[in-house]
Amino acid sequence: MLNTTNLTPDGHVKLFIPGPVEVSEKTFRAFCHPQIGHRGSEFSSLYESMHPRLQELFGTKGPVYLSTSSAWGVMEGAIRNLVQKKVLNCMCGAFSDKWLDVSKRCGKQAEGLQVEWGEPILPEMVDEKLSQGGFDAVTLIHNETSAGVLNPLADIAAVVKKYPEVMFIVDSVSSFSTVPIPMDELGIDVLLTGSQKALALPPGLALFSASERARTRAATMPDRGYYFDFIEFHKNWEKFMTPSTPTTGHIYALQSKLDDIFEEGVANRHARHAKLNEMVSDWVEANGFEHFAREGYRSKSLVCVKNNRNIDVSAYCSALKKKHKVAINGGYGKIKGTTFRVSNMGDESEATIGELLGWMTECLPR
Numbered sequence: 001m002l003n004t005t006n007l008t009p010d011g012h013v014k015l016f017i018p019g020p021v022e023v024s025e026k027t028f029r030a031f032c033h034p035q036i037g038h039r040g041s042e043f044s045s046l047y048e049s050m051h052p053r054l055q056e057l058f059g060t061k062g063p064v065y066l067s068t069s070s071a072w073g074v075m076e077g078a079i080r081n082l083v084q085k086k087v088l089n090c091m092c093g094a095f096s097d098k099w100l101d102v103s104k105r106c107g108k109q110a111e112g113l114q115v116e117w118g119e120p121i122l123p124e125m126v127d128e129k130l131s132q133g134g135f136d137a138v139t140l141i142h143n144e145t146s147a148g149v150l151n152p153l154a155d156i157a158a159v160v161k162k163y164p165e166v167m168f169i170v171d172s173v174s175s176f177s178t179v180p181i182p183m184d185e186l187g188i189d190v191l192l193t194g195s196q197k198a199l200a201l202p203p204g205l206a207l208f209s210a211s212e213r214a215r216t217r218a219a220t221m222p223d224r225g226y227y228f229d230f231i232e233f234h235k236n237w238e239k240f241m242t243p244s245t246p247t248t249g250h251i252y253a254l255q256s257k258l259d260d261i262f263e264e265g266v267a268n269r270h271a272r273h274a275k276l277n278e279m280v281s282d283w284v285e286a287n288g289f290e291h292f293a294r295e296g297y298r299s300k301s302l303v304c305v306k307n308n309r310n311i312d313v314s315a316y317c318s319a320l321k322k323k324h325k326v327a328i329n330g331g332y333g334k335i336k337g338t339t340f341r342v343s344n345m346g347d348e349s350e351a352t353i354g355e356l357l358g359w360m361t362e363c364l365p366r
């Protein structure tokens with residue numbers, strides 16, 4: 001039953017999985033804003049008022065669009081809007097691997113640059129592929145959530161810049177707002193994220209920006225569809241509107257979250273995520289586990305723990321849920337059970353992560 005004092009149902013399990021993450025009561029109250037008409041000034045003023053702060057988080061002077069979809073909508077949209085010749089999909093885990101499949105399902109010519117899960121995509125690998133010619137787009141997942149790998153974005157961006165025809169499409173779904181991502185400076189053409197990860201909003205909203213170059217390319221693309229047509233997004237953005245009916249609850253929740261982020265300070269927010277991530281990493285080593293991702297390329301928003309102690313991960317996650325009403329994740333896809341993941345995204349603090357780690361120690365099989 002919903003507890004009307006704090007809006008949390010009795011017996012609620014707090015999420016420390018790498019998305020969706022826990023939504024604060026303040027955010028949830030903002031999300032529950034009464035409906036407004038999305039073609040009126042109330043909506044456009046709301047969008048316009050948030051836009052400078054969105055641009056700051058995206059590291060761009062360009063437009064930031066709001067898409068009523070999860071991230072995959074924009075990930076697929078970027079392929080449809082930008083790939084004329086062939087796309088290079090950088091693959092290092094479940095989500096980046098799937099992008100190759102999605103590109104092919106869109107009827108595009110696509111090639112994968114695959115590394116082992118846990119390993120990063122390195123700039124020289126991208127250079128080697130692009131130098132073969134024929135590509136006009138590359139996709140990169142900045143933070144591969146399944147494996148806990150943070151790819152060296154700036155170094156890869158420097159390589160992509162050498163190929164003027166190639167559009168650089170970057171997914172920052174689980175890194176956005178946890179580390180700096182200066183879109184314009186790095187020459188990123190599409191930067192996208194989702195609502196339910198570090199932004200700690202409910203799932204269902206994606207945010208993205210597209211460079212002028214990307215929009216120029218998109219305008220020439222036949223069959224780019226309607227719902228994720230970047231040109232439609234841009235035309236509507238000029239009036240601070242969206243092509244189709246937006247999820248206004250999310251947009252009020254986003255406004256509330258932006259207030260929180262800028263009150264904390266963006267640099268302080270990055271430092272908080274780094275500190276919390278370090279606490280989880282220290283716990284890994286102190287308890288005889290190893291990291292799944294290679295050192296030097298580890299996520300700052302979650303930790304993917306290698307189950308080198310060979311514990312029963314599913315029983316471990318169940319014990320945490322039953323005894324302490326917290327959820328961690330028992331590994332994704334082909335590394336389910338041989339890894340487990342702990343998120344430090346969203347509104348967590350040293351106190352809440354410290355408490356979680358205490359319970360994780362208590363529930364470990366002896």
Ligand SMILES: Cc1ncc(COP(=O)(O)O)c(C=O)c1O
Pocket residue numbers: 019070071072073095141143144145146171172173174194
């Ligand atoms: C890095 C990354 N990209 C894309 C996605 C897909 O997001 P969604 O399922 O919200 O579309 C996820 C989901 O966890 C993700 O972690």
